[in-house]
Structure formats: structure tokens, C-alpha cells
Amino acid sequence: xxxxxxxxxxxxxxxxxxxxxxxxxxxxxxxxxxxxxxxxxxxxxxxxxxxxxxxxxxxxxxxxxxxxxxxxxxxxxxxxxxxxxxxxxxxxxxxxxxxxxxxxxxxxxxxxxxxxxxxxxxxxxxxxxxxxxxxxxxxxxxxxxxxxxxxxxxxxxxxxxxxxxxxxxxxxxxxxxxxxxxxxxxxxxx
Amino acid sequence: xxxxxxxxxxxxxxxxxxxxxxxxxxxxxxxxxxxxxxxxxxxxxxxxxxxxxxxxxxxxxxxxxxxxxxxxxxxxxxxxxxxxxxxxxxxxxxxxxxxxxxxxxxxxxxxxxxxxxxxxxxxxxxxxxxxxxxxxxxxxxxxxxxxxxxxxxxxxxxxxxxxxxxxxxxxxxxxxxxxxxxxxxxxxxxxxxxxxxxxxxxxxxxxxxxxxxxxxxxxxxxxxxxxxxxxxxxxxxxxxxxxxxxxxxxxxxxxxxxxxxxxxxxxxxxxxxxxxxxxxxxxxxxxxxxxxxxxxxxxxxxxxxxxxxxxxxxxxxxxxxxxxxxxxxxxxxxxxxxxxxxxxxxxxxxxxxxxxx
Numbered sequence: 001x002x003x004x005x006x007x008x009x010x011x012x013x014x015x016x017x018x019x020x021x022x023x024x025x026x027x028x029x030x031x032x033x034x035x036x037x038x039x040x041x042x043x044x045x046x047x048x049x050x051x052x053x054x055x056x057x058x059x060x061x062x063x064x065x066x067x068x069x070x071x072x073x074x075x076x077x078x079x080x081x082x083x084x085x086x087x088x089x090x091x092x093x094x095x096x097x098x099x100x101x102x103x104x105x106x107x108x109x110x111x112x113x114x115x116x117x118x119x120x121x122x123x124x125x126x127x128x129x130x131x132x133x134x135x136x137x138x139x140x141x142x143x144x145x146x147x148x149x150x151x152x153x154x155x156x157x158x159x160x161x162x163x164x165x166x167x168x169x170x171x172x173x174x175x176x177x178x179x180x181x182x183x184x185x186x187x188x189x190x
Numbered sequence: 191x192x193x194x195x196x197x198x199x200x201x202x203x204x205x206x207x208x209x210x211x212x213x214x215x216x217x218x219x220x221x222x223x224x225x226x227x228x229x230x231x232x233x234x235x236x237x238x239x240x241x242x243x244x245x246x247x248x249x250x251x252x253x254x255x256x257x258x259x260x261x262x263x264x265x266x267x268x269x270x271x272x273x274x275x276x277x278x279x280x281x282x283x284x285x286x287x288x289x290x291x292x293x294x295x296x297x298x299x300x301x302x303x304x305x306x307x308x309x310x311x312x313x314x315x316x317x318x319x320x321x322x323x324x325x326x327x328x329x330x331x332x333x334x335x336x337x338x339x340x341x342x343x344x345x346x347x348x349x350x351x352x353x354x355x356x357x358x359x360x361x362x363x364x365x366x367x368x369x370x371x372x373x374x375x376x377x378x379x380x381x382x383x384x385x386x387x388x389x390x391x392x393x394x395x396x397x398x399x400x401x402x403x404x405x406x407x408x409x410x411x412x413x414x415x416x417x418x419x420x421x422x423x424x425x426x427x428x429x430x431x432x433x434x435x436x437x438x439x440x441x442x443x444x445x446x447x448x449x450x451x452x453x454x455x456x457x458x459x460x461x462x463x464x465x466x467x468x469x470x471x472x473x474x475x476x477x478x479x480x481x482x483x484x485x486x487x488x489x490x491x492x493x494x495x496x497x498x499x500x501x502x503x504x505x506x507x508x509x510x511x512x513x514x515x516x517x518x519x520x521x522x523x524x525x526x527x528x529x530x531x532x533x534x535x536x537x538x539x540x541x542x543x544x545x546x547x
Contacts, residue, residue: 037324121310127367128317135325138473143327 020156024165027147031168034140035086038171041132042081042093048129049074049100052122056103059113066103073099086169090137097130137171144168196463200384207391211398212281218442219277221435280398288394293346293354293386296393296503300344300495302334302356311362315370319355322374325471326382331355341365341485342495344503345377346386353381358495364484372478375468376505383467385460389503461505461528462536469540479537482506486530506530 053067060067073096080092104123113119148167151160305312316333323330331347334356341361347353355377357370365373380386469475485506495504 034327041324117310121313124310124314124317128314128321131317131321131371132324135321135471138325139327 017159020159021163024147024150024156024160024163027143027150028165028168030143031140031147034136034143035171038133038136038140039081041129041136042077042089045096045100045126045129045133046074046078048122048126052103052119052126055116055119055122056107056110056113059110060107063103063106066099066106069099070096070103086171090171093133097133100126100130141170141172144170196383200388204384204388204391207388207395208285211285211391211395212278214399215277215281216274217277219271219274222273222277223271224435284394284398285391288390288397289348292390292394293348296344296346296390297334297354297356300336300356302336305333305335314367315357315362315374318367318370318374319378322371322378322471325375326378328353328378328382331378331381333357335359335362336495338495339363341481343373343377343505344495345380346390346503347381348387348390349384350381353386355381361485365481368474368477369481369484371472372468372474372481373505375471376464376478377468378471379464379467380460380503383460383463385464386503461533465533465537466540469537475537475540479534479541482530482534482537486534 049070053071057067073092077089077092077096080088083089104126107113107119107123150156151165151167305316307313307316312333312335315335319333320330328350331345331353332355334354336342336356336358338358339360340358341364343355343357343361345353345355355374357373361373362370380389465475465478469478472478482505
């Protein structure tokens with residue numbers, strides 16, 4: 001009798017472990033996949049920026065500082081993307097987003113740029129890529145939150161670490177970038 | 191109700207609808223057998239019948255109707271339930287065809303064409319839809335453009351893996367990027383919630399019912415049904431049979447109305463939810479509110495979308511319905527969409543409660 005109960009308890013525990021393990025594995029894979037989605041869009045942005053800079057360079061020569069910042073931020077972000085630290089990548093990408101935002105806002109002041117089909121097309125692609133990065137990050141953070149939560153709730157928290165699961169890192173915009181991320185100031189006085 | 195409950199409920203409702211569809215056709219087929227082909231009604235006796243004949247036919251009937259103990263038919267008409275079989279087969283064919291062909295048929299009836307990446311506005315639409323599909327975490331739907339000057343949009347398809355999203359050319363010209371994004375997010379919510387599957391099924395049901403009731407009206411004018419009906423009514427089961435006949439007739443005549451009401455009941459609630467979960471995707475409810483305001487400003491009936499197959503899928507009722515801005519029982523019954531004013535208000539409320547996302 002005792003043996004039967006013991007077997008039943010062990011079977012139940014084993015079943016619970018298997019279900020929990022499988023759901024954590026599938027969440028971990030979804031986290032990895034969601035991060036890949038961000039990565040795809042980041043790469044696209046690296047490719048777009050040189051085109052945009054060379055298209056607007058002639059017209060925006062008085063904004064060389066802004067252009068310079070975009071180019072530097074891109075180089076820093078490309079370097080960071082080689083490493084695998086989510087915090088580092090998100091910091092550098094945040095700075096790049098911010099530099100680009102300023103460039104896009106300033107370009108509104110140049111009617112010649114707005115009239116150019118090529119520049120308008122590039123701006124649309126860049127805006128879209130910025131949005132895709134933001135949405136991919138939103139989606140990634142949602143899944144990371146689900147993954148982390150399911151590791152931390154009771155009773156999963158008793159065994160999750162022992163099974164080799166670690167909480168994943170959120171893709172956050174660093175605090176410094178966040179303040180400057182408010183609407184870029186455009187000086188209209190000439 | 192969250193999105194997962196909504197998905198589950200939609201899948202359940204689709205399955206229930208398919209069952210209902212099947213039963214409806216079975217019933218119609220049975221009616222056809224009994225009243226047109228003159229088969230005996232299960233469970234009734236025919237007075238003039240001879241002794242019980244147990245010659246294997248009864249076994250057949252027992253299988254087909256789930257009942258036992260029949261009398262063999264007297265008038266020597268067909269014993270095989272042709273109508274019922276035809277009904278069941280027709281139901282199956284219509285369901286399969288509607289699931290496979292439905293979305294394409296809806297698009298072609300709206301004269302939609304694939305969005306052209308060479309056109310700057312359509313390029314932008316493609317980008318916006320791709321952004322939203324990233325936010326929703328589903329594969330990108332195919333994007334179509336309806337050549338019509340009024341702003342409107344709809345989504346169709348069977349599952350998020352293979353879905354379609356269509357915008358009128360007018361909406362591309364009237365809405366800016368953010369507003370376009372709001373509308374795309376609304377449509378993406380329909381896709382993600384499996385609303386599109388349910389609506390595809392409903393359209394198939396509506397189409398089939400309308401077709402059938404047309405057919406029934408024409409055959410009654412041809413005198414098929416009265417001739418067979420008048421030869422009956424002498425047996426003991428006559429009363430019961432007349433009753434069933436009446437129900438069958440009423441169902442057939444009312445079918446278009448029933449189908450219309452069903453489509454309406456189903457799509458009204460969904461619009462609020464799609465507005466809300468669309469705003470959750472973009473985190474920008476005001477953009478959708480502005481888009482709805484613009485759509486409302488041009489509320490003339492939209493020719494390309496103004497038929498039953500497409501109308502209840504659109505973001506705003508393309509019939510420019512009188513009832514769309516009304517509340518109350520009649521409006522609830524006759525309008526596929528909640529009043530735009532209420533939707534806009536709800537979205538604006540969301541914007542003032544950012545913590546409530």
C-alpha cells in the first residue's frame with residue numbers, strides 16, 4: 001500500500017518536472033528567437049545608415065556634428081553587436097537611435113531634402129526600421145518577462161536554477177539615453 | 191477577457207458554427223427527402239401500410255436516422271435518403287471550399303490587388319504592416335490594396351500563418367503613418383484573435399443559406415413542394431409532419447435574415463476588443479482614434495466593399511450605415527459595428543490611463 005502511494009507520488013512529481021522543464025525550454029527558445037528578430041532589424045539599420053548619411057551630407061553640411069555623432073554611434077553599436085551582452089548592445093543601440101532621431105528631426109528643416117524622392121524613400125525605410133526595432137524589443141521583453149516569471153513562481157523556483165535555467169536580460173534603453181530621447185530640440189532661429 | 195481567452199472562444203465558436211452548419215444542412219436534406227421525395231418520417235406510421243416489412247430497408251433507415259422500428263413505405267418512392275446525403279455532402283464541400291478559397295474570394299470580390307512596393311505610399315503600408323506583425327509576433331500577412339477612394343480596411347484568412355490584410359487606396363492617401371499603423375494594429379488583432387477564421391466561416395454559412403433559400407423559393411413557385419405536400423396529411427403523423435414542414439419552410443424563408451443577424455451579433459463585440467488590443471500593440475491609442483475620426487468624416491457608402499461578404503470585416507461599416515452612430519435595440523440588431531463615436535471615446539480614455547495598458 002505504502003509502495004503504491006510512493007510510486008504514485010514519484011510519478012506525479014516526475015510528470016510535473018517534465019511539464020515544467022518542457023515549457024521552460026520552449027520559452028527559452030522563444031526568447032532566443034525574439035532576440036534574433038531584433039538582431040535582424042539592427043543589421044538592417046547598420047546597412048541603411050551609410051546610404052542615408054551620404055544622401056543628406058551635401059545638403060546638411062552645417063550639421064556635420066550631428067552626422068558625425070550618427071556615424072560614431074553606428075560604429076560603436078556594430079562593435080557592441082559582436083559581443084553578446086544584451087545590456088551593452090541595448091545601451092549602444094539606444095545611443096544610435098537617439099542620434100538618428102536628431103538627424104531625422106533636423107532634416108525636416110531642409111526643404112530640398114524633403115523634396116528628394118531618394119531621401120524620402122530612405123527616411124521611410126529608416127523610420128520603419130526604427131519602429132521594427134522598437135516593436136521587436138517590445139516583443140522580446142514580453143517574452144523575457146514571461147520566461148523569467150515562470151522561473152520565479154512557486155514551485156518552479158525550487159528547481160529551475162538546478163535545471164540550468166537563468167533569467168534572461170531585458171532589452172532596456174539606458175537611463176541616460178531615455179532623458180535625451182524626449183523630442184529632440186530643433187533650433188529654428190537663424 | 192484577454193487575448194488567449196478570446197482566441198480559445200473564437201476557435202470554439204468556429205467549431206460550434208461548423209457543427210450547426212452541418213446539422214442545418216442535414217435538416218434541410220431530411221426535409222427534402224420527406225416532403226419532396228416522399229420518404230416516411232422517422233417515428234410516424236402511415237395508415238395504409240401493410241404488415242411490417244423487415245426486409246433490410248428498416249435496418250438501413252435505423253442506421254441513417256438513429257431510430258428503429260419503421261414501417262416500410264407504401265408509395266413505392268425512393269427509400270434512399272438522397273436529400274440528406276446531398277445535404278451532408280454539400281455542407282462538407284461548402285465548408286472545405288470556404289476555408290480554402292474564402293479569403294481569396296473575399297479579396298477578389300473587393301477587387302483588391304497586391305500592394306506595389308514601387309509606389310511610395312504602398313511601400314509605407316508594407317513597412318507598417320511588417321512592423322505590426324513584428325510587434326504581434328506573427329508572420330507577416332499578405333498586403334492588398336483596394337482601389338477605392340474611401341478610407342477603410344479589412345483582414346481575412348484562416349489562421350495567423352496565412353492571412354491577408356487589405357487597405358483601400360483612400361485610406362493610404364488620407365491617413366498618416368501613425369494612423370495607418372493604428373489601423374494595421376487593429377486588423378492584426380483580428381488576425382491574432384482568430385476573428386478572421388470565424389468570420390470566414392460565417393460568410394460561407396451566409397452565402398450557402400442565401401443560395402438555398404433562393405433555390406427553395408424558386409422550386410416552390412415551380413410547384414414541386416405543394417404537390418407532394420398535398421398528397422400527405424392523411425396519416426396519423428400528418429399533424430406532426432405538417433409541423434415539421436412548417437418549421438422547415440420558415441427556416442428556409444427566414445434564412446437570409448438569420449444569417450444577417452448572426453454575422454452582426456458576432457462582429458460588433460469584436461471591434462471593441464480589436465481596438466483595445468491594437469492599441470496595446472502600438473501603445474498609441476490616439477493614432478487609431480484619429481484614424482477612426484478621419485474614416486468617419488467620409489462615411490459615404492464604399493462601393494468596392496459594400497456587400498455582405500466583406501462589409502462586416504471592415505474597420506468601419508462600409509455601408510455608411512444609418513445605424514452606425516446609433517445606440518439601442520434596433521441598432522444592436524442591424525449594425526455590424528459599434529458606433530464610431532463610442533469607439534473613439536474608448537480609445538481616448540485609454541490614452542489618459544497609460545498605466546492601464
